[in-house]
Amino acid sequence: MEKSQDALVLLRQIIRATDLHDKHLSRMTGLTMPQLMTMQTLRINGPLTIGMLAKEMNLAQATVTSILDRLERKNLVRRERSNTDKRKVLACPTEQGQELLKSAPTTLQDTFIRQFDDMHDWEQSMIVAALEHVSHILGAHHIDAAPMLDIGALDRTSDNHMPEYLKPTHPPFKN
Amino acid sequence: MEKSQDALVLLRQIIRATDLHDKHLSRMTGLTMPQLMTMQTLRINGPLTIGMLAKEMNLAQATVTSILDRLERKNLVRRERSNTDKRKVLACPTEQGQELLKSAPTTLQDTFIRQFDDMHDWEQSMIVAALEHVSHILGAHHIDAAPMLDIGALDRTSDNHMPEYLKPTHPPFKN
DNA sequence: ATCCATTGCTTTGCATTGCAAAGCATTAAC
């Protein structure tokens, strides 16, 4: 019955490895982890309202506001109002922000994918099946997750279509 | 070649599930996550010097000092000096601290173990093998990890023998 | 014995996270 212990240790190792890698990435980019997480979330989901961002990241709106303040000061993100609902504010990555994400090595999943693709087909299937099992055991199968190991990107949305009602119009604003 | 994507999503789900569970635990116990992590680390490794604690948790010593200040204020941890090397300070869980850890539900790995043990032997082996593979891919196989999913407890040390040279002597101290 | 570098922890100062509550503007409802 100690095989379960082995499995737990392995899981913990895996989780920890991603954690350490996140911290590494954070140092590389000069951003804090929540800041990086914000950028990644935007990168995956495209421009989002502050409320959406908060929900995606499981943070309070006020928290996201202050994180965005700092990202905006670094010219990595721009705030734009929706033209149809002027209460909403969109967070959009700037050129510079997109550059940073591109230049920032996301080596962890790259490494994973490279090695994974080198494996035999049956090995790949075995791993996916096993992970599915574990995910199910932990009740995680319902959790929305992007295919990103670095920093918690949370929602899969490959089609980055921005709804009409969110289209930005005017330049940033002051309060 | 999209099986790697599936695997990544599953991994992310798993990681996220433990993260959410940690936050839940944190609310239940009334402790912040770093505080809980500290308590768990102490629970697993037994009394540790502040420096060791910091290393285990990958934090700066100064950070751990301030966390311990708050845990001590809550009477969950006691500081004691080593008698042989008076520079060293040991963090020891108090009665109350041990109570809290016992009453705090660690349901995540419990759930895991229960369901895992219900599985067929070949399924168990398959999962362990798959996890081993993943761990190796991520370069995580060298990472010291305790069999704990909740909060990053890091080093396995079931025998909580405290070395002579660390035995506490005098009551807490003031600075 | 005495000086010196090292070790171990704390203090200080600062930036960031995180939240709740209050505030403000816009929108929706009636």
Added chain:
DNA sequence: GTTAATGCTTTGCAATGCAAAGCAATGGAT
């Protein structure tokens, strides 16, 4: 048109997290 709900910001506060400076104890060196 008044009222309620929504969306974001501001304010105030506690907790992380770190580096740098500080202090005491240790372990060598000579």
